[in-house]
Amino acid sequence: MATINATIAINSGDLTSSPxxxxxxxxxxxxxxxxxxxxxxxxxxxxxxATTLVxxxxxxxxxxxxxxASKANKLYIKNTGTSTTDYVDILIGDSETxxxxxxxxxxxNSKITLGRLYGGDWMLIPFEGTSNNDIMxxxxxxxxxxxxxxxxxx
Amino acid sequence: xxxxxxxxxxxxxxxxxxTLSINVSKQCYKxxxxxxxxxxxxxxxxxxxxxxxxxxxxVVKGTTNAAENGKVYIANLSTTDTEYIIVGIGDAVxxxxxxxxxxxxxxxxxxxxVNDIEITPSVAxxxxxxxxxxxxxxxxxxxxxxx
Numbered sequence: 001m002a003t004i005n006a007t008i009a010i011n012s013g014d015l016t017s018s019p020x021x022x023x024x025x026x027x028x029x030x031x032x033x034x035x036x037x038x039x040x041x042x043x044x045x046x047x048x049x050a051t052t053l054v055x056x057x058x059x060x061x062x063x064x065x066x067x068x069a070s071k072a073n074k075l076y077i078k079n080t081g082t083s084t085t086d087y088v089d090i091l092i093g094d095s096e097t098x099x100x101x102x103x104x105x106x107x108x109n110s111k112i113t114l115g116r117l118y119g120g121d122w123m124l125i126p127f128e129g130t131s132n133n134d135i136m137x138x139x140x141x142x143x144x145x146x147x148x149x150x151x152x153x154x
Numbered sequence: 155x156x157x158x159x160x161x162x163x164x165x166x167x168x169x170x171x172x173t174l175s176i177n178v179s180k181q182c183y184k185x186x187x188x189x190x191x192x193x194x195x196x197x198x199x200x201x202x203x204x205x206x207x208x209x210x211x212x213v214v215k216g217t218t219n220a221a222e223n224g225k226v227y228i229a230n231l232s233t234t235d236t237e238y239i240i241v242g243i244g245d246a247v248x249x250x251x252x253x254x255x256x257x258x259x260x261x262x263x264x265x266x267x268v269n270d271i272e273i274t275p276s277v278a279x280x281x282x283x284x285x286x287x288x289x290x291x292x293x294x295x296x297x298x299x300x301x
Contacts, residue, residue: 002169008258010227012158015194015288020158022197022286024229024256031252032236040169043176072238072252076164078178085186090260092246112244112269115260116223120180122162123259126241126249133246150164150176 002036004028004152006074006124030154031072039065041151045080048139048147053091053111057127057135057151067153073127074152075135081119081145088145089138090114090123111136117147127151155190158182158288160225160258184290185223195294197286199231207242207274210285213266214293224263224289226271229256231282239283242272253281261287263294 010022028037041064048054057075060066067073079088093111117123139145161179182191195211230239232253241248251257263269275281
C-alpha cells in the first residue's frame with residue numbers, strides 16, 4: 001500500500017474584495033477504503049507536432065496495466081509549454097471518428113471538450129476509465145507542444 | 155486584473171522505488187492572454203441529501219462561452235470512505251471523487267447542456283460538497299433554466 005498525497009492551493013489577494021486561500025490535501029485511496037492506490041503509469045512525457053486530435057489516455061489494458069473502471073483513479077496532466085496563446089484542448093470520449101463534431105458522449109465516436117490547458121497549466125481529475133471515456137488532446141498549433149501526464153490507478 | 159495562482163503538489167515516497175515529487179504553480183489567465191481571470195462563483199458549500207444529479211455551474215440557456223476560459227475546483231468533504239460523488243460533463247462521466255478527494259480542471263462551457271458539469275452523490279444520507287469556478291464567462295451561473 002502506497003501513500004500518495006496531492007495538495008492544492010488556490011490563492012488570490014484581489015479576485016474578490018477579501019483574499020481567497022483554499023488549501024486541501026487528499027491521500028489517494030482505493031475506492032471505498034483507507035488503503036492507498038498502488039499503481040501508476042509513471043510520468044509520461046509526449047510531444048505533438050500537429051493539431052490532430054490524439055488519444056492521450058486510453059481506457060482498458062495498457063502497457064502499464066489495466067486501470068479498473070469506476071474506481072478512485074486519478075489523472076494528472078500538464079502542458080509543459082510557456083505560451084500564453086498556444087494551448088491543448090482536453091476532451092473526453094472516443095476519438096475514432098467524427099473528429100470535427102462535438103456530440104454528447106453517449107455513442108462510440110463522440111466526445112466532449114473539458115477545457116484548455118495553456119502553457120504551464122495543469123489539471124488533476126478523477127479518471128472513470130469506462131468505454132468511450134478516453135482522455136484526448138488536440139493541440140492548437142503544429143509547433144511542438146509537450147504534454148506530461150500521470151495516471152494513479154487501482 | 156486579478157492574480158489567482160493554483161498550485162499542486164503530488165508526493166509519494168513509496169509508490170515507486172524512487173521518490174515522486176511533482177510541484178507546479180500557475181496563474182489563471184483569460185484565454186490567450188496574461189490577464190487574470192476576474193470572476194468567480196465563490197466557494198460554494200452544499201450539504202447534499204439526495205442522489206439526484208445537479209449542475210453546480212449551470213450554463214445560461216441559449217448562450218455560448220466559446221471564447222472564454224475557466225477553472226473548476228470540486229471537493230468531496232465526506233469522511234466516510236465509501237461515499238463518493240460522480241462528476242460528469244454533458245453525458246460523459248469524468249470520474250468519482252471519494253471522501254476527501256478534490257479535482258481541478260479547465261472548463262470551456264459552450265452551449266447549455268453540451269458540456270455542463272454534473273455532480274451525482276452516491277448516497278442520500280448527506281455529505282458536504284464544495285465547488286468553485288474561476289472564469290471570465292458571460293453566461294453561466296446563477297441565472298439559468300438548466301435541467
